[in-house]
Amino acid sequence: KEGAKSKTYSVTIKSTEHKEHEAFQNSDGFKEKSKERYKIEAKNSELKHRHGYDVASSSGLVGMQMQGAMAIFTVNLKRIITLMKDSK
Template identity: 50%
Template sequence: DARTGHKSADSSFFGYKHHLAMTEEGIITAVVVTSGEAADGPQLASLVEKSHLAGAEFDHIVGDGAYSSRDNLIYAASQGCRLVAPLHPQISSPAPNRVEGFTYNKDAERYVCPAGHMAVRKVRGGRKDVGKNQVESHFFDIELCKQCPLREGCYKDGAKSKSYSVSLKSREHSDQLDYEQTDDFKDHRRKRFAIEAKNSQLKNPHGLARNK
Protein backbone atom coordinates (compact mmCIF):
# COMPACT_ATOMS: atom_id res chain seq x y z
CA ASP A 1 0.00 0.00 0.00
CA ALA A 2 3.01 2.33 0.30
CA ARG A 3 3.56 4.90 -2.45
CA THR A 4 6.25 7.35 -3.48
CA GLY A 5 5.73 10.85 -2.12
CA HIS A 6 7.70 14.03 -2.82
CA LYS A 7 8.96 16.84 -0.62
CA SER A 8 10.45 18.65 -3.62
CA ALA A 9 10.85 18.09 -7.35
CA ASP A 10 14.16 16.33 -6.67
CA SER A 11 13.58 14.47 -3.40
CA SER A 12 11.18 11.64 -2.68
CA PHE A 13 10.31 9.06 -0.04
CA PHE A 14 8.56 5.71 -0.15
CA GLY A 15 5.93 5.10 2.48
CA TYR A 16 3.05 6.89 4.14
CA LYS A 17 1.97 10.31 5.41
CA HIS A 18 0.10 11.29 8.54
CA HIS A 19 -2.14 14.35 8.40
CA LEU A 20 -2.71 16.02 11.78
CA ALA A 21 -5.12 18.41 13.42
CA MET A 22 -4.15 19.86 16.77
CA THR A 23 -5.07 22.61 19.21
CA GLU A 24 -2.94 25.67 19.94
CA GLU A 25 -1.75 23.85 23.06
CA GLY A 26 -0.36 20.99 20.95
CA ILE A 27 -3.05 18.39 21.70
CA ILE A 28 -3.68 16.19 18.65
CA THR A 29 -7.42 16.05 17.91
CA ALA A 30 -7.40 14.04 14.67
CA VAL A 31 -5.12 11.93 12.48
CA VAL A 32 -5.60 10.66 8.93
CA VAL A 33 -3.02 8.24 7.49
CA THR A 34 -2.57 7.96 3.72
CA SER A 35 -0.03 6.57 1.30
CA GLY A 36 2.89 8.85 0.49
CA GLU A 37 1.60 10.37 -2.74
CA ALA A 38 -1.74 11.57 -1.33
CA ALA A 39 -2.44 15.30 -1.43
CA ASP A 40 -2.95 17.16 1.85
CA GLY A 41 -5.95 19.29 0.93
CA PRO A 42 -8.61 16.57 0.53
CA GLN A 43 -7.99 15.41 4.12
CA LEU A 44 -9.28 18.65 5.67
CA ALA A 45 -12.93 17.61 6.04
CA SER A 46 -12.00 14.33 7.75
CA LEU A 47 -9.66 16.12 10.15
CA VAL A 48 -12.32 18.68 11.05
CA GLU A 49 -15.02 16.04 11.54
CA LYS A 50 -12.76 13.89 13.71
CA SER A 51 -11.77 16.94 15.76
CA HIS A 52 -15.43 17.78 16.39
CA LEU A 53 -16.08 14.19 17.49
CA ALA A 54 -13.14 14.49 19.89
CA GLY A 55 -14.83 17.50 21.48
CA ALA A 56 -12.66 20.25 20.01
CA GLU A 57 -14.28 23.66 19.46
CA PHE A 58 -12.74 26.20 17.07
CA ASP A 59 -13.61 28.98 14.64
CA HIS A 60 -10.31 29.18 12.73
CA ILE A 61 -8.52 26.42 10.80
CA VAL A 62 -4.82 27.13 10.18
CA GLY A 63 -2.93 25.30 7.45
CA ASP A 64 -0.51 25.81 4.60
CA GLY A 65 -1.28 26.50 0.95
CA ALA A 66 -2.16 22.87 0.25
CA TYR A 67 -5.47 23.38 2.06
CA SER A 68 -6.63 26.54 0.26
CA SER A 69 -8.70 24.90 -2.49
CA ARG A 70 -12.12 26.33 -3.33
CA ASP A 71 -13.81 23.22 -1.93
CA ASN A 72 -12.03 23.66 1.39
CA LEU A 73 -12.91 27.36 1.57
CA ILE A 74 -16.57 26.47 1.06
CA TYR A 75 -16.39 23.61 3.57
CA ALA A 76 -14.72 25.72 6.26
CA ALA A 77 -17.41 28.39 5.87
CA SER A 78 -20.12 25.72 6.21
CA GLN A 79 -18.56 24.78 9.57
CA GLY A 80 -18.60 28.39 10.75
CA CYS A 81 -14.83 28.62 10.47
CA ARG A 82 -12.31 30.88 8.81
CA LEU A 83 -9.69 28.99 6.78
CA VAL A 84 -6.29 30.57 7.46
CA ALA A 85 -4.40 29.17 4.48
CA PRO A 86 -2.68 31.23 1.77
CA LEU A 87 -4.07 30.84 -1.72
CA HIS A 88 -1.97 29.06 -4.32
CA PRO A 89 -3.05 29.57 -7.95
CA GLN A 90 -2.36 26.00 -9.03
CA ILE A 91 -4.57 24.38 -6.41
CA SER A 92 -7.31 27.01 -6.29
CA SER A 93 -8.32 26.85 -9.96
CA PRO A 94 -10.02 24.19 -12.07
CA ALA A 95 -8.04 22.70 -14.94
CA PRO A 96 -9.51 22.85 -18.48
CA ASN A 97 -8.50 19.25 -19.19
CA ARG A 98 -9.23 17.94 -15.70
CA VAL A 99 -9.02 14.20 -15.25
CA GLU A 100 -10.04 12.76 -11.90
CA GLY A 101 -7.18 11.78 -9.64
CA PHE A 102 -4.52 14.37 -10.56
CA THR A 103 -3.28 16.17 -7.45
CA TYR A 104 -0.93 19.10 -6.87
CA ASN A 105 2.20 18.62 -4.76
CA LYS A 106 2.90 22.01 -3.20
CA ASP A 107 6.47 21.13 -2.17
CA ALA A 108 7.61 19.98 -5.60
CA GLU A 109 5.29 22.48 -7.37
CA ARG A 110 4.28 19.74 -9.79
CA TYR A 111 1.16 17.69 -10.49
CA VAL A 112 1.06 13.98 -9.71
CA CYS A 113 -1.00 11.59 -11.86
CA PRO A 114 -3.45 8.99 -10.45
CA ALA A 115 -0.71 6.33 -10.74
CA GLY A 116 1.58 8.39 -8.47
CA HIS A 117 4.00 9.66 -11.15
CA MET A 118 5.13 13.27 -10.89
CA ALA A 119 5.35 15.61 -13.89
CA VAL A 120 8.90 15.92 -15.19
CA ARG A 121 8.56 19.55 -16.33
CA LYS A 122 6.11 22.44 -16.48
CA VAL A 123 5.54 25.32 -18.89
CA ARG A 124 3.46 28.47 -18.41
CA GLY A 125 1.74 30.13 -21.36
CA GLY A 126 -0.92 32.71 -22.16
CA ARG A 127 -1.21 36.46 -21.69
CA LYS A 128 -0.13 38.14 -18.47
CA ASP A 129 -2.58 41.04 -18.89
CA VAL A 130 -4.75 41.86 -15.90
CA GLY A 131 -7.95 39.88 -16.14
CA LYS A 132 -6.49 37.40 -18.64
CA ASN A 133 -5.93 33.75 -17.76
CA GLN A 134 -2.58 32.07 -18.00
CA VAL A 135 -2.30 28.31 -18.34
CA GLU A 136 0.37 26.16 -16.74
CA SER A 137 1.00 22.77 -18.39
CA HIS A 138 2.65 19.89 -16.55
CA PHE A 139 4.28 17.23 -18.75
CA PHE A 140 4.72 13.57 -17.81
CA ASP A 141 7.15 10.86 -18.88
CA ILE A 142 5.28 9.09 -21.69
CA GLU A 143 7.45 5.99 -21.35
CA LEU A 144 5.76 5.51 -17.99
CA CYS A 145 2.38 6.41 -19.49
CA LYS A 146 2.71 3.74 -22.20
CA GLN A 147 3.07 1.01 -19.59
CA CYS A 148 0.68 2.44 -17.01
CA PRO A 149 -2.26 0.22 -15.99
CA LEU A 150 -4.38 3.39 -15.65
CA ARG A 151 -3.60 4.71 -19.15
CA GLU A 152 -7.09 4.10 -20.58
CA GLY A 153 -8.88 7.42 -20.76
CA CYS A 154 -5.72 9.24 -19.69
CA TYR A 155 -3.00 8.52 -22.27
CA LYS A 156 -3.85 8.17 -25.96
CA ASP A 157 -1.82 5.45 -27.68
CA GLY A 158 0.71 6.95 -30.07
CA ALA A 159 0.67 10.40 -28.46
CA LYS A 160 4.09 12.03 -28.28
CA SER A 161 3.38 13.78 -24.99
CA LYS A 162 1.08 13.71 -21.98
CA SER A 163 0.30 16.93 -20.16
CA TYR A 164 -2.08 18.23 -17.53
CA SER A 165 -2.98 21.92 -17.72
CA VAL A 166 -4.37 24.25 -15.10
CA SER A 167 -5.77 27.76 -15.45
CA LEU A 168 -4.35 30.35 -13.05
CA LYS A 169 -7.44 32.18 -11.82
CA SER A 170 -6.67 33.43 -8.32
CA ARG A 171 -9.14 36.30 -8.81
CA GLU A 172 -11.96 33.79 -8.25
CA HIS A 173 -10.93 33.82 -4.60
CA SER A 174 -11.04 37.57 -4.08
CA ASP A 175 -12.72 37.25 -0.68
CA GLN A 176 -9.91 35.04 0.57
CA LEU A 177 -7.30 37.33 -0.96
CA ASP A 178 -8.86 40.25 0.90
CA TYR A 179 -8.91 38.21 4.11
CA GLU A 180 -5.20 37.46 3.73
CA GLN A 181 -4.50 41.18 4.16
CA THR A 182 -6.27 41.40 7.52
CA ASP A 183 -4.63 41.35 10.96
CA ASP A 184 -6.86 38.41 11.90
CA PHE A 185 -5.36 36.26 9.12
CA LYS A 186 -1.80 37.35 9.91
CA ASP A 187 -2.17 36.73 13.65
CA HIS A 188 -3.48 33.19 13.15
CA ARG A 189 -1.03 32.48 10.33
CA ARG A 190 1.87 32.88 12.77
CA LYS A 191 0.67 29.79 14.64
CA ARG A 192 1.23 27.53 11.63
CA PHE A 193 4.82 26.69 12.61
CA ALA A 194 3.66 24.80 15.71
CA ILE A 195 2.55 21.78 13.67
CA GLU A 196 6.14 21.26 12.48
CA ALA A 197 7.32 20.92 16.07
CA LYS A 198 4.60 18.34 16.65
CA ASN A 199 5.63 16.40 13.53
CA SER A 200 9.24 16.41 14.75
CA GLN A 201 8.13 15.13 18.15
CA LEU A 202 6.22 12.26 16.53
CA LYS A 203 9.00 11.32 14.13
CA ASN A 204 11.92 11.51 16.55
CA PRO A 205 11.14 10.72 20.24
CA HIS A 206 8.13 8.57 19.26
CA GLY A 207 9.79 6.87 16.27
CA LEU A 208 7.10 7.51 13.67
CA ALA A 209 9.67 8.29 10.99
CA ARG A 210 9.59 4.53 10.30
CA ASN A 211 6.57 2.39 9.51
CA LYS A 212 5.70 -0.25 12.09
Protein backbone atom coordinates (compact mmCIF):
# COMPACT_ATOMS: atom_id res chain seq x y z
CA LYS A 1 0.00 0.00 0.00
CA GLU A 2 1.03 3.63 -0.41
CA GLY A 3 3.16 4.89 2.45
CA ALA A 4 3.88 1.48 3.89
CA LYS A 5 7.21 0.99 5.64
CA SER A 6 7.76 -2.45 4.18
CA LYS A 7 6.75 -4.43 1.11
CA THR A 8 5.36 -7.95 1.08
CA TYR A 9 5.56 -10.40 -1.79
CA SER A 10 3.64 -13.64 -2.14
CA VAL A 11 5.23 -16.55 -3.99
CA THR A 12 3.33 -19.78 -4.67
CA ILE A 13 5.39 -22.94 -4.45
CA LYS A 14 3.83 -25.80 -6.40
CA SER A 15 4.39 -29.44 -5.52
CA THR A 16 5.77 -31.80 -8.16
CA GLU A 17 2.33 -33.47 -8.44
CA HIS A 18 0.73 -30.09 -9.10
CA LYS A 19 3.34 -29.27 -11.75
CA GLU A 20 2.79 -32.62 -13.47
CA HIS A 21 -0.97 -32.16 -13.42
CA GLU A 22 -0.67 -28.63 -14.83
CA ALA A 23 1.61 -29.90 -17.62
CA PHE A 24 -0.89 -32.66 -18.43
CA GLN A 25 -3.76 -30.14 -18.60
CA ASN A 26 -1.77 -28.05 -21.06
CA SER A 27 -1.02 -31.04 -23.31
CA ASP A 28 -2.71 -31.50 -26.67
CA GLY A 29 -4.11 -34.91 -25.69
CA PHE A 30 -5.95 -33.47 -22.69
CA LYS A 31 -7.38 -30.62 -24.75
CA GLU A 32 -8.69 -33.05 -27.38
CA LYS A 33 -10.32 -35.27 -24.76
CA SER A 34 -11.88 -32.30 -22.97
CA LYS A 35 -13.59 -31.25 -26.22
CA GLU A 36 -15.36 -34.64 -26.35
CA ARG A 37 -16.23 -34.77 -22.64
CA TYR A 38 -19.60 -33.00 -22.99
CA LYS A 39 -20.93 -35.92 -25.05
CA ILE A 40 -20.02 -38.43 -22.36
CA GLU A 41 -21.44 -36.24 -19.61
CA ALA A 42 -24.74 -35.94 -21.49
CA LYS A 43 -25.01 -39.75 -21.66
CA ASN A 44 -24.13 -40.08 -17.96
CA SER A 45 -26.80 -37.52 -17.11
CA GLU A 46 -29.40 -39.40 -19.13
CA LEU A 47 -28.52 -42.63 -17.33
CA LYS A 48 -28.79 -40.97 -13.93
CA HIS A 49 -31.89 -38.85 -14.36
CA ARG A 50 -34.04 -40.79 -16.81
CA HIS A 51 -33.11 -44.42 -16.14
CA GLY A 52 -32.55 -44.60 -12.38
CA TYR A 53 -28.79 -45.08 -12.38
CA ASP A 54 -28.31 -42.47 -9.63
CA VAL A 55 -29.57 -44.61 -6.72
CA ALA A 56 -29.11 -48.33 -6.21
CA SER A 57 -32.43 -50.18 -6.39
CA SER A 58 -31.06 -53.24 -4.59
CA SER A 59 -28.23 -54.00 -2.20
CA GLY A 60 -24.97 -55.63 -3.12
CA LEU A 61 -22.48 -55.37 -5.93
CA VAL A 62 -24.29 -57.88 -8.15
CA GLY A 63 -27.53 -55.90 -7.88
CA MET A 64 -25.76 -52.67 -8.82
CA GLN A 65 -24.02 -54.35 -11.75
CA MET A 66 -27.36 -55.69 -12.98
CA GLN A 67 -28.97 -52.26 -12.61
CA GLY A 68 -26.11 -50.68 -14.56
CA ALA A 69 -26.28 -53.26 -17.32
CA MET A 70 -30.05 -52.82 -17.67
CA ALA A 71 -29.81 -49.02 -17.72
CA ILE A 72 -27.06 -49.04 -20.37
CA PHE A 73 -28.93 -51.67 -22.41
CA THR A 74 -32.06 -49.50 -22.32
CA VAL A 75 -30.19 -46.38 -23.46
CA ASN A 76 -28.48 -48.31 -26.27
CA LEU A 77 -31.78 -49.84 -27.38
CA LYS A 78 -33.40 -46.40 -27.50
CA ARG A 79 -30.48 -45.15 -29.61
CA ILE A 80 -30.80 -48.09 -32.04
CA ILE A 81 -34.54 -47.47 -32.44
CA THR A 82 -33.93 -43.77 -33.07
CA LEU A 83 -31.28 -44.53 -35.69
CA MET A 84 -33.57 -47.05 -37.41
CA LYS A 85 -36.39 -44.48 -37.60
CA ASP A 86 -34.02 -41.86 -39.03
CA SER A 87 -32.71 -44.19 -41.72
CA LYS A 88 -36.19 -44.90 -43.15
